[in-house]
Amino acid sequence: MLNQRDQQVSIDIKQVSNPLHISLSRTDRPPLWRLQHQLIKLLPTTMNDQQAPSATTDGMSTDPTIQRKHAAMIERLSNLHQSRVSNKTDPKDPSFESTKSFLLLFTNSKQAIESSLTQVQQISDTDPTQDLKPELEKMSLSITELEKLVAENSYFLPPYEVRSSLKTISDLKQTLDSVTSKVKPRKKFSFKNRPAKKPEPANTITIEAIENEREQQSSYKVKDSPGFRSKENEILTKEFKGSEIGEFVLSDLTNCEVRLRGCFRTLFINRLKNCKIYTGPVLGSILIEEVEGCLFVVASHQIRIHDAKESDFYLRCRSRPIIERSSGVRFAPYRLCYDGIESDLRESNLDDDTGSWANVDDFQWLRAVQSPNWSILPESQRIDTVNI
Incomplete structure (x- = not known):
């Protein structure tokens, strides 16, 4: 209860999840200043779904104009609280970021x-x-x-x-x-004579040996993941519906064009040359390694690029792209269109262009000056929006 001499006015203080900052005009009369000051002190930072305790103060004016302003202020506090509650992220949600x-x-x-x-x-x-x-x-x-x-x-x-x-x-x-x-297995010592094996020709290289070497060189194993592998001079398309695919792989492609429509969780790209890659929004992240002379039009929450040469990236991302051991890479905003892309972007929380594509972190360049390994692609050299 707020007391001013012999009068009492009841004020409901709505629950709020964060401290409020109320802008006060220097032209307000002192009694209203004291009222607002005490209101701010009484507003808790966290409350249960119960009414806050009443507060008392002296000198509140009964002027109808002031009372209307005060009622409007309380209504704004209530609306602000309801908005924050409705937008609050549920920590129990699997996508909660911590x-x-x-x-x-x-x-x-x-x-x-x-x-x-x-x-x-x-x-x-x-x-x-x-x-x-x-x-x-x-x-x-x-x-x-x-x-x-x-x-x-x-x-x-x-x-x-x-x-x-x-x-x-x-x-x-x-x-x-x-x-x-x-700790490689060591053979037990033995005196048993065994027939010597004929040495294989020095120039004999099996396909299995090549595949094993490639897999060892890659920083991640993509053997069991769906994707496109070992293709040349092809147009490769895939449409994702719902959450049927968790991760997708593009590996060992040359002179290929890849069109991926819809949303999926993660994209791994490895050993591409002279390829064009167009993808819908990726819900998680994209990892790109060992690419040369390629064009990428991709959208993702986070994008990491390793060992890239002379390639262009048209991106939409929530965080700053990361490059390592790369050179001659250029960046521009996302330019892709297909039926339903706006809905896919909203579902992936990528409907707004934050401009992060232009703020690249080069982890191999720690100096204060601009890294020579990447640049912004001039507008005159950018491609038009691609419809897949």
């Missing part, structure tokens, strides 16, 4: 991998003849999953956490390589 949750999961996974590496080393020291290849393969897959975790969540992580996570993954890979070289 740096703290990511770091906890990342740390637990990292510690589990390190523990497995230590156990493998101990087993090798105890029994040098034991075959530990299955365990090493499991750890390799675990590191790959950890890298995918970073790729899918890096769009909402601070740049420092992304760099730190990638550095940790790189260290784990080096440790795994070191352990692998030390």
